[in-house]
Amino acid sequence: MSRRFLLLALIAVSLGATIAMAGDGKDGEDVQRKSGIPPLSGPRASYPLPFTLTAANTRTAAAISTGYYFVDSDDEAADFWRPDPSQFVDTLTESATWRRIITGPNQFPAGFWTDPQQNTYGGHAYFRNPGNPTDSTDDAFAGPISIGFPFYFNGVRYDSFYVSTNGLIGLSNRRYFYEYDEFGFPVRKARLEVSPGVFSFYDPASDDMRARSTIGAANEDTSVADNHGYQFLATGNSTATGTNLGMRARTNAQLDESSLTGAWGSTANIRPALIAAAWDDLQLSVYNQDISAVDDFGRAYYKRSPANDRLIIYFVNLTPIRAKTATVGGVTHNVTFTADNRPGQGEHYRFSVQVTLNRSDSSVVIQYEKFFGIAPRNALQPHAATVWMRCNSTVGVTGPARRLRTSVPSGAEWQGFPSAMPVYTTLDFQQVKYTQYTEYLFNVATDPTNGGVRATSKRNDGNTTPKDFLAIRFKQWKNMLRVIQVYYRTHPLDNNAPLDFSVIIPTAQANNYEILAGETRLGAIQPVAIVQNLTNDVQGPQGVNYVKQGINFKVRFRIQNEATGKIVYNTSKAVTDAALRDTSLSGVVLCNINGQGLPYTAGHFVKPYEFIRVTFPPFEPNPFINDQIGRLFTSVVAEPKDSNNVALGDEWPFDDTTGIRLFAMRRLNDFNDDVTEYHLVGGAAMPSVLKWVNIDG
Numbered sequence: 149m150s151r152r153f154l155l156l157a158l159i160a161v162s163l164g165a166t167i168a169m170a171g172d173g174k175d176g177e178d179v180q181r182k183s184g185i186p187p188l189s190g191p192r193a194s195y196p197l198p199f200t201l202t203a204a205n206t207r208t209a210a211a212i213s214t215g216y217y218f219v220d221s222d223d224e225a226a227d228f229w230r231p232d233p234s235q236f237v238d239t240l241t242e243s244a245t246w247r248r249i250i251t252g253p254n255q256f257p258a259g260f261w262t263d264p265q266q267n268t269y270g271g272h273a274y275f276r277n278p279g280n281p282t283d284s285t286d287d288a289f290a291g292p293i294s295i296g297f298p299f300y301f302n303g304v305r306y307d308s309f310y311v312s313t314n315g316l317i318g319l320s321n322r323r324y325f326y327e328y329d330e331f332g333f334p335v336r337k338a339r340l341e342v343s344p345g346v347f348s349f350y351d352p353a354s355d356d357m358r359a360r361s362t363i364g365a366a367n368e369d370t371s372v373a374d375n376h377g378y379q380f381l382a383t384g385n386s387t388a389t390g391t392n393l394g395m396r397a398r399t400n401a402q403l404d405e406s407s408l409t410g411a412w413g414s415t416a417n418i419r420p421a422l423i424a425a426a427w428d429d430l431q432l433s434v435y436n437q438d439i440s441a442v443d444d445f446g447r448a449y450y451k452r453s454p455a456n457d458r459l460i461i462y463f464v465n466l467t468p469i470r471a472k473t474a475t476v477g478g479v480t481h482n483v484t485f486t487a488d489n490r491p492g493q494g495e496h497y498r499f500s501v502q503v504t505l506n507r508s509d510s511s512v513v514i515q516y517e518k519f520f521g522i523a524p525r526n527a528l529q530p531h532a533a534t535v536w537m538r539c540n541s542t543v544g545v546t547g548p549a550r551r552l553r554t555s556v557p558s559g560a561e562w563q564g565f566p567s568a569m570p571v572y573t574t575l576d577f578q579q580v581k582y583t584q585y586t587e588y589l590f591n592v593a594t595d596p597t598n599g600g601v602r603a604t605s606k607r608n609d610g611n612t613t614p615k616d617f618l619a620i621r622f623k624q625w626k627n628m629l630r631v632i633q634v635y636y637r638t639h640p641l642d643n644n645a646p647l648d649f650s651v652i653i654p655t656a657q658a659n660n661y662e663i664l665a666g667e668t669r670l671g672a673i674q675p676v677a678i679v680q681n682l683t684n685d686v687q688g689p690q691g692v693n694y695v696k697q698g699i700n701f702k703v704r705f706r707i708q709n710e711a712t713g714k715i716v717y718n719t720s721k722a723v724t725d726a727a728l729r730d731t732s733l734s735g736v737v738l739c740n741i742n743g744q745g746l747p748y749t750a751g752h753f754v755k756p757y758e759f760i761r762v763t764f765p766p767f768e769p770n771p772f773i774n775d776q777i778g779r780l781f782t783s784v785v786a787e788p789k790d791s792n793n794v795a796l797g798d799e800w801p802f803d804d805t806t807g808i809r810l811f812a813m814r815r816l817n818d819f820n821d822d823v824t825e826y827h828l829v830g831g832a833a834m835p836s837v838l839k840w841v842n843i844d845g
Contacts (some may be wrong), residue, residue: 194602211584264331278387315426320377352576421547497521497533546585565697629786735763778837783807
């Protein structure tokens with residue numbers, strides 16, 4: 149009786165411990181708080197978009213290769229990827245380097261903004277709303293303000309930024325080149341060499357989409373005002389009274405090109421470059437109605453690092469305004485927040501957030517400082533500030549990138565290898581523009597169709613974000629390969645059928661699959677993996693994450709005994725042009741996402757976003773070798789190495805490995821278990837894996 153009880157206890161402990169172990173990332177799929185794929189990331193993927201994760205993509209849909217991935221500080225990734233939340237910088241640190249963005253131009257004497265000896269940082273660091281000149285704290289923007297260094301965002305160089313009271317930061321760049329005085333202020337337009345022997349007033353990095361005369365002509369037209377950022381980014385091409393377009397937009401949206409046209413209009417005018425730290429209908433209030441006085445409650449600052457390699461923009465005490473809805477735990481509240489709300493004065497919550505632009509790696513870090521307040525104040529179950537923020541906000545990045553034409557200024561889009569590289573490869577304003585974006589969250593729980601926290605997680609922790617000092621890092625990591633799926637082929641069970649591997653065990657049934665070692669038809673599997681090439685070349689050699697096509701790479705299948713740690717199967721196959729030509733010998737086939745074979749053109753290799761199917765040699769466990777029996781973990785690894793084993797420079801390893809569990813059993817002539825024999829798997833005690841099948845509960 150006691151032995152049976154002990155055996156049951158061991159089984160219970162093993163199940164509980166195995167469940168706990170499922171979050172340790174061991175199987176390559178338990179990533180927690182980073183870019184990933186649906187359904188873990190909600191209705192919209194957190195990969196750089198647009199990109200179709202479940203079907204074919206065109207070569208020119210390059211966001212997955214050139215866009216921003218994110219990792220937040222709650223993730224379990226190594227420090228190389230994860231942002232450090234302790235790096236938050238307040239205004240007491242290097243206090244002399246902070247500059248306040250004031251609430252109107254008239255707080256300084258006339259002429260201050262154009263005097264380089266007074267306005268030493270340059271730019272228009274004051275809030276205003278051309279559609280409502282009486283209020284510079286609501287639906288207002290400040291800028292342009294000099295970034296202070298060239299900052300590349302989506303591969304495009306920017307020199308200025310705008311700040312909105314609605315939690316947005318916009319980036320802009322100049323139309324013309326200038327000569328500068330000793331204080332760094334532009335004094336006149338200048339011609340610079342833009343290509344060998346060609347001198348022009350036009351800055352090739354400009355996002356300004358208005359027409360230009362012939363580049364390099366003696367009579368280049370410079371009459372168009374250099375105000376593209378102000379006219380199209382900040383105001384949405386409207387300064388009429390009562391309008392709140394552009395960065396003044398109250399209603400947040402998703403960050404795709406179509407959703408942004410409501411506030412910014414046609415893409416013929418602008419594809420806005422935006423950092424949404426907390427895009428919502430917010431206010432930086434400075435007037436306390438209870439005491440009828442200015443109290444500077446809401447503020448915005450910016451600073452440049454002493455090394456001039458980082459710009460920090462700091463929102464202090466953003467507060468809500470007008471009607472909002474929040475839902476969590478089945479409780480929904482609708483609250484109208486009055487203007488200039490304060491702690492203890494009606495319904496109120498507030499939070500502060502910083503955005504850091506890093507010159508060295510073109511990354512963007514959004515970090516929240518503190519969240520305060522609850523609403524409604526008198527409700528039995530009021531919602532915290534974090535709930536109100538995530539239910540009504542957009543967090544993420546979006547902006548235009550560029551890809552090559554076959555010729556400039558009006559050639560067709562270059563389709564990449566094997567077509568010849570265009571002669572002109574400078575990614576200037578003449579090249580094709582496309583919007584790419586990455587969302588961290590959008591209207592969580594209040595938009596049942598599109599809302600959600602995009603970060604992948606198996607911990608059901610969407611309701612814990614954001615939180616105090618959470619940091620989110622967006623960076624254009626080079627992602628080379630993606631494992632789509634792994635499945636098995638087995639022998640037919642019919643004794644009269646050929647002894648081939650013609651029965652497919654699909655991915656949905658392959659996990660925890662059981663085989664019987666030593667049995668002719670039940671004792672073997674043949675692993676199959678489908679892998680996708682995520683590299684691209686359509687931006688050319690001057691682009692972000694450029695990879696010259698015609699690449700070779702490897703795919704490995706490995707089986708490890710979870711009880712002993714021994715690797716019992718380890719095979720790697722090279723994906724090369726030769727392998728794709730001779731599929732019967734190599735087992736490497738060009739295919740669609742479902743594994744169905746496609747015709748291959750010799751010399752083309754695996755082009756961007758194409759899929760390959762790799763069939764590995766069978767695994768037939770020997771019933772007399774204990775290491776090949778019991779609880780096994782099978783993993784497929786897409787190895788970004790060429791056929792000479794030279795690494796290809798992959799920087800995003802989180803989707804190039806996946807794995808499932810396999811159980812290899814054997815016949816026992818006599819079964820006896822006195823519960824003294826057990827194994828430790830992942831730190832958990834389990835009944836002997838040589839006698840028992842321990843499947844996670």
